[in-house]
Amino acid sequence: MIDMSSIFGDFAAIAPLLILMVGALVLPGVHLLGKNKTATWGVAMAFVLVSLAINVIMLLSDNVYVAFDMVSYTPYSGLMILLFQIVLFLAVLVSNSSVETTRIHVGAYYALILGATTGMMFVAESSDLLTIFVGVELTSISSYALVSMKRNDTRASEAAVKYVIIGGMSTALTIYGISMLYGFAGSTNIAEIAYSAGIDGITIPLAVGLICMIAGYGFKIAAVPFHQWAPDVYEGASTPVSMFLATGSKKMGLGVFFQIFLVMFVSGTVCSAIMGPEVQYIFAIIAAITMTVGNVVAIAQTNIKRMLAYSSIAQAGYILIVMAVMSEYALSAGMFHMFTHVFMKGGAFLIVGALICAGLGEKISDYKGLAKRSPFLACSMMLFLFSLAGIPPLAGFTSKFFLFSGAIGSPDGVMYEWVWLAFIAILNSAISLYYYARVVKAMYVEKGTTEEKIKIPKPFLAGIVICLVAVIVLGVYPQLLYGFCESAAAFLI
Amino acid sequence: MDISILALLLILPFIGAIVTLVMGGERQKYAKFVAAAFAAATLVISLYIMFFADYESLGMDVTWITTDLITINFALQVDGLSILMVFLTALLSLLVVIFSASEKDRPNYFHTLVLAMEVGLMGVYMAWDYFLFYVMWELTLIPMYFMISWYGGPRRHYAAIKFFIYTHVASLVMLIGIFAMGFEAMSITGEGMNLSFDVINTVMPLADETFQILVFALLFFGFMVKMPAVPFHTWLPDAHTEAPTGGSVLLAGVMLKMGSYGIIRVCIEALPAGADYWQWVIIGIALLSMIYGAYGCIAQSDLKKMVAFSSISHMGMVMLGIGCGTEAGIMFAVFQMFAHGLITGVLFMVAGMAGHNFGTREIPLLGGIAGRVPIYATFMMIGFMASLGLPGLVGFWGEFPLVFAFYEFIQSEGMLWLILFCLLNLMLTAGYYLWAMQRVLFGPETKKIELDHIHDVSKTEGIAMGVLVGLIALFGVWPDLALSYIGDYTSQLLSMGLII
Numbered sequence: 001m002i003d004m005s006s007i008f009g010d011f012a013a014i015a016p017l018l019i020l021m022v023g024a025l026v027l028p029g030v031h032l033l034g035k036n037k038t039a040t041w042g043v044a045m046a047f048v049l050v051s052l053a054i055n056v057i058m059l060l061s062d063n064v065y066v067a068f069d070m071v072s073y074t075p076y077s078g079l080m081i082l083l084f085q086i087v088l089f090l091a092v093l094v095s096n097s098s099v100e101t102t103r104i105h106v107g108a109y110y111a112l113i114l115g116a117t118t119g120m121m122f123v124a125e126s127s128d129l130l131t132i133f134v135g136v137e138l139t140s141i142s143s144y145a146l147v148s149m150k151r152n153d154t155r156a157s158e159a160a161v162k163y164v165i166i167g168g169m170s171t172a173l174t175i176y177g178i179s180m181l182y183g184f185a186g187s188t189n190i191a192e193i194a195y196s197a198g199i200d201g202i203t204i205p206l207a208v209g210l211i212c213m214i215a216g217y218g219f220k221i222a223a224v225p226f227h228q229w230a231p232d233v234y235e236g237a238s239t240p241v242s243m244f245l246a247t248g249s250k251k252m253g254l255g256v257f258f259q260i261f262l263v264m265f266v267s268g269t270v271c272s273a274i275m276g277p278e279v280q281y282i283f284a285i286i287a288a289i290t291m292t293v294g295n296v297v298a299i300a301q302t303n304i305k306r307m308l309a310y311s312s313i314a315q316a317g318y319i320l321i322v323m324a325v326m327s328e329y330a331l332s333a334g335m336f337h338m339f340t341h342v343f344m345k346g347g348a349f350l351i352v353g354a355l356i357c358a359g360l361g362e363k364i365s366d367y368k369g370l371a372k373r374s375p376f377l378a379c380s381m382m383l384f385l386f387s388l389a390g391i392p393p394l395a396g397f398t399s400k401f402f403l404f405s406g407a408i409g410s411p412d413g414v415m416y417e418w419v420w421l422a423f424i425a426i427l428n429s430a431i432s433l434y435y436y437a438r439v440v441k442a443m444y445v446e447k448g449t450t451e452e453k454i455k456i457p458k459p460f461l462a463g464i465v466i467c468l469v470a471v472i473v474l475g476v477y478p479q480l481l482y483g484f485c486e487s488a489a490a491f492l493i
Numbered sequence: 494m495d496i497s498i499l500a501l502l503l504i505l506p507f508i509g510a511i512v513t514l515v516m517g518g519e520r521q522k523y524a525k526f527v528a529a530a531f532a533a534a535t536l537v538i539s540l541y542i543m544f545f546a547d548y549e550s551l552g553m554d555v556t557w558i559t560t561d562l563i564t565i566n567f568a569l570q571v572d573g574l575s576i577l578m579v580f581l582t583a584l585l586s587l588l589v590v591i592f593s594a595s596e597k598d599r600p601n602y603f604h605t606l607v608l609a610m611e612v613g614l615m616g617v618y619m620a621w622d623y624f625l626f627y628v629m630w631e632l633t634l635i636p637m638y639f640m641i642s643w644y645g646g647p648r649r650h651y652a653a654i655k656f657f658i659y660t661h662v663a664s665l666v667m668l669i670g671i672f673a674m675g676f677e678a679m680s681i682t683g684e685g686m687n688l689s690f691d692v693i694n695t696v697m698p699l700a701d702e703t704f705q706i707l708v709f710a711l712l713f714f715g716f717m718v719k720m721p722a723v724p725f726h727t728w729l730p731d732a733h734t735e736a737p738t739g740g741s742v743l744l745a746g747v748m749l750k751m752g753s754y755g756i757i758r759v760c761i762e763a764l765p766a767g768a769d770y771w772q773w774v775i776i777g778i779a780l781l782s783m784i785y786g787a788y789g790c791i792a793q794s795d796l797k798k799m800v801a802f803s804s805i806s807h808m809g810m811v812m813l814g815i816g817c818g819t820e821a822g823i824m825f826a827v828f829q830m831f832a833h834g835l836i837t838g839v840l841f842m843v844a845g846m847a848g849h850n851f852g853t854r855e856i857p858l859l860g861g862i863a864g865r866v867p868i869y870a871t872f873m874m875i876g877f878m879a880s881l882g883l884p885g886l887v888g889f890w891g892e893f894p895l896v897f898a899f900y901e902f903i904q905s906e907g908m909l910w911l912i913l914f915c916l917l918n919l920m921l922t923a924g925y926y927l928w929a930m931q932r933v934l935f936g937p938e939t940k941k942i943e944l945d946h947i948h949d950v951s952k953t954e955g956i957a958m959g960v961l962v963g964l965i966a967l968f969g970v971w972p973d974l975a976l977s978y979i980g981d982y983t984s985q986l987l988s989m990g991l992i993i
Contacts, residue, residue, distance in 0.1 A: 426665040
C-alpha cells in the first residue's frame, strides 16, 4: 500500500482535505476559462474522486498521521471523511444534470460544496474545540450560500434567511459555551478540559458551557427542540443540496457530539464518574423527543421533501442513542447507521431530485401510479423507504438492529437502564412505517392520472443504483463496513 | 461450506418469485405454470425430507455476519416441530397457485407474492438463528401487504396497513426480547454474542428467574399478536375479509402458525421459568380467545369473517395446549396447528368462492343453494364438519385430545370447573358451523340474489380442495403419520425437563 507521507510529507494527515481545498479554489477559475458546465463538472468530479481514492488508501493502511500538532488522521476521522466524501460524490454526481442546479453559477456552486465538505473533514480530524468550531463554521457558511443559490425562488430565499439567522444563533451559543469551558479549564483541548473537570468536579460554568455546546451543535443536527429550520431549508434548497445537508452536514454535527462528549466522558478521566449520568440523561431525553417529534410530525406532511426532512430528524434521534448509552459497541453501531442512512436517505433524495427533473411535483400525491410509469424508480424508492423503516433484509434493518441492541446491552450483559429508550426507538420505527408505507401505497396501489413513461438523467440513475446496491449489500453483508466502524469506535473511546 | 437440501426449500421459491416477477406483458398468462412448477418442486423436496431423509441431521450452519461482539449464522434446521409446518407451507403454496389459476388481474405478480410468502414462511420454520428467524419473520409481511392491497376487497387499503403496522409493532417488541436474550446469554457463557438457537436455547434456562419472566412477556406478546389471541386479534378479521382467497389461505393456514410455533420454539424451549410464571395468564388468554372467537362467529353475517373468527377460536385451543405445559398438551397443540392449517385452507377456499361464484358472502342473502352447487356444498360440509371436530376427520384429533390434556392438567391443579369453558366452546363451535351451513346450503332457495349465473366449483378449485379434503380424511384415520414426528419432538422436550 502506498504510504501517503511519502507523497504529501507532513501534510499527509490532511491529504484528502488538501485536494478538495485546491479544487474549491481552482473550480471558479476553471469555469471562468472554460465556460462549459460539463467540463467544470468533470473537473469537480475528478477532484472528488482523487480525494476519495486517497482517503480509501489511507483508511486501509490503518496508519495515524498528525499534522501541525493540531489535526490528526485516525481510523475514526478516516471513516467520517469517507462518509462525507460519499455524500459529496453523490451530490456532485447529479448536479450537472439536475434542472435545479444547472442554471446557477456552477463554478461557485462546486467550490462551495467542496468547501463545505472540507469543513466537515476538518472537524472529523480535530480534537480541539476551536478547530472544531472553525470547521463547523466553514461548512455552515458554505451551506448558507448553497441554499440561497437557487435564485428566483422565494422558498429558497426564505429557507436561506431562516438558515442564516438560526445558524448564527447556534454559532453564538457554541462560542459562548467554548469561552465558558476555556475560562474553566484554561484550554480548549477536549482531553485537557476533561482532565481538569476530573480534578475540580462539576461546577456551574462547566455545566453552562456544556449545555451551550449541546444546544449549539444541537441546531446543526436538528435535534428537537432545535429542529424548526430543517424542513424549511430542505424543502427550499435544490434537491442535491438538500441531500447534501440532510446526510452530510447532520453527520458532522453528530460527529462533533461523539468527539466532544464521548471523549470527555468515556475515554476522559474520572469525570465520567462525577457527571456522566446527568449528561447521559440529557442526551437520552433529547434522543427520545427528537425521534418522536420527527416521526409524528412526518405523518402530517404532504410534501415528500419535508417528509424526508422530518424522517432525517427522527434518524438523528436514533443515532443520539449512542450519546445516551456512551458505550463503544453503541458507537460502532451508530457509525454504521450513519453510513446506511447516507445510502438510504441519499437514495430517496436522489429519486425525488430525478423526478423533479422529469417534471413531477414534490407532493406525495404526485407519486400516484409511479409504479406504472417507472417500475425501477418506484421499486428503488420502496426499498429505500422500507430500509429507513427498518424492514429486513435491507441495510436500515441491520444497522438499527445493532444500534437498538446497543441500548439494551453491552459486552457485560443486559443493561436495564436504557431499555426504555430502546422501547421508544422501536415504537418510533413502527410509527415511521406508517408514513413510508403511505408513499409506497401512492406509488403502487393508487392510480395515477397518466401512464406516460418517465425518463431520468443517467447520472441520477447511476447514483440511485449505487445507493441501491449499498442498501442491499450492507443489509446482508454488513461486515464490509462494520469492521471499520468497530476500529473507529475503539480508537475514539 | 456445505449447503444442505434445506436451502433448496428457500432457493426454489425465491427463483420462482423472480422468474414470475419478470414475466410481464403477454407472458403473464403462463406465470401460473411457472409458479406451479416451482411450488411443486418445493413440495416434492419437502416430502422427500419428511419421509425419506433423516430430517434431523440435515442442518446447515454458515457463518454470516461476524463482528467483534456478535456472531450471526445462516443456520437452517428442521425437527419434529417444524417439519410438519414446512410440509404445510409447501403444500398450501402449491394449492393456492392451483386454486388461483383463474386470477386475471396481473397474475404474474400474484404468483410472485405467493412464492415470496413461501420463502419467508419456510425461512421462519427452518431458521436456526434468531437473527435469521427475525429477518424471515418480517419478510413475510411485505408480500402479504401487497397481496391485500393489490388483490383485496373494497376496504383493502385500510386492512393492509392495519395488518402491516399491527404485526410490525408486535415483532419489534419481540426483537427487544431477542436482544435481551442475546446479551444475557453472552454474559452467562462469557463468550461473544451468538444468536444461534443451539446456544440461546441451551443457555437461557440458566438465566435468573426475573429475567426470564420479563423476556418471556416481550416475546410472548410478539407471538400472541401473530396468532392472534384476544385482545390483540382485531387486525385478523379485517385482513381476512379484504384479502384475496389465496392470501387468506396462506395467512390463516401457515402465517398464524408462526405465532404458536414461536411460542413453543422460543418461549417454552428457552424460558421455562417464564412459562411457569405466566402459565395461568396463557391459559386465561387461551380460554378467552376460544370463547370470544366462537361468540364472534355467531355474530358474523359474512361467511369469510366467520371463518376468520373461527381461526381465532381454534388458535386459542393451540394456546390452551401450550399453556398446559404437559407432553400431551404440547403434542396435540402442534397437531392442532397442522390440522387447522389443512382445514382452514378448505374453509377459506369455500368462503372465498362464495364471493367469486355467487357474488356475495353474506349468509343472510344465501340459502338453499345446495341443489344448484352440489360439489361446493359437499366441500363446505366436509370443511365445516372437520373444523367442528367430527371423529374420522383430522379436526377431531386436534381438538378432543387437547380437551383431554387440559382436563388432566386442571384435575391435577384442582380447578376442574374450568372444563366448562371448553365444553361451552365445543358447543358454540358446533352451533355456529351447523347454523351457517343450514342457512347457506339448505332450506328454501334464496330469492335475494340472482341464481341463474352462479356456477359450481371449477376444475382447478376442485383439485385444490380435493387434495386438502383427502389429507383431512387421511390424517383423520391415520393421525400417527403426523404424531410420530411430533412425538419425537415432545419426548426431547420431556427429556430436557421443559414439560411434564
